Amino acid sequence: GENVEQHPSTLSVQEGDSAVIKCTYSDSASNYFPWYKQELGKGPQLIIDIRSNVGEKKDQRIAVTLNKTAKHFSLHITETQPEDSAVYFCAASSGNTPLVFGKGTRLSVIA
Amino acid sequence: NAGVTQTPKFRILKIGQSMTLQCTQDMNHNYMYWYRQDPGMGLKLIYYSVGAGITDKGEVPNGYNVSRSTTEDFPLRLELAAPSQTSVYFCASTRSGSLYNEQFFGPGTRLTVL
Numbered sequence: 001g002e003n004v005e006q007h008p009s010t011l012s013v014q015e016g017d018s019a020v021i022k023c024t025y026s027d028s029a030s031n032y033f034p035w036y037k038q039e040l041g042k043g044p045q046l047i048i049d050i051r052s053n054v055g056e057k058k059d060q061r062i063a064v065t066l067n068k069t070a071k072h073f074s075l076h077i078t079e080t081q082p083e084d085s086a087v088y089f090c091a092a093s094s095g096n097t098p099l100v101f102g103k104g105t106r107l108s109v110i111a
Numbered sequence: 112n113a114g115v116t117q118t119p120k121f122r123i124l125k126i127g128q129s130m131t132l133q134c135t136q137d138m139n140h141n142y143m144y145w146y147r148q149d150p151g152m153g154l155k156l157i158y159y160s161v162g163a164g165i166t167d168k169g170e171v172p173n174g175y176n177v178s179r180s181t182t183e184d185f186p187l188r189l190e191l192a193a194p195s196q197t198s199v200y201f202c203a204s205t206r207s208g209s210l211y212n213e214q215f216f217g218p219g220t221r222l223t224v225l
Contacts (some may be wrong), residue, residue, distance in 0.1 A: 032211045040147030095211050103153040
């Protein structure tokens with residue numbers, strides 16, 4: 001089955017700097033890669049996703065890149081703000097099977 | 112719309128007790144999921160359902176049971192609770208048609224088994 005590895009497990013950045021979180025996956029059949037943000041005491045919420053027919057997708061300060069050959073994808077957050085502090089999860093799916101999540105990255109943005 | 116609601120928010124169980132975690136969604140989603148979240152371990156799928164009357168095991172189903180008699184409700188049953196079931200439990204739902212669709216999560220139930 002699918003296995004998703006996520007790094008780093010914790011990340012601290014200064015406000016205004018960029019943050020990058022990386023994930024690798026094992027199943028070459030996977031073709032859907034969402035990212036979820038979990039704020040303290042809440043359930044995860046989708047922030048961006050990408051499908052295997054594109055290499056990059058942007059939404060304001062966040063972007064996701066996908067390298068299908070290397071089986072890795074990354075989340076990029078630019079101009080970080082204190083409200084970006086949260087736990088971020090990557091996930092992967094072939095569309096025929098449920099999502100498999102990474103273990104999460106705790107991002108702290110220091111003002 | 113309330114979205115996905117879960118009850119209770121917190122619960123402490125003694126070893127061997129049983130309980131049902133409730134999950135309801137008002138978005139007319141066909142797909143529903145139960146996850147557990149252990150510290151530093153991400154989200155592990157326990158069971159999921161693609162429609163009323165249909166359920167499937169996820170990655171960690173042992174010690175749990177589910178039923179799906181209506182589109183709205185997807186209760187998770189713990190029989191003979193064990194300390195290893197101490198976790199935060201999340202219910203989620205997706206609109207029908209594809210597993211690609213966004214999952215909407217409830218606020219979670221924090222369960223402690225002593």
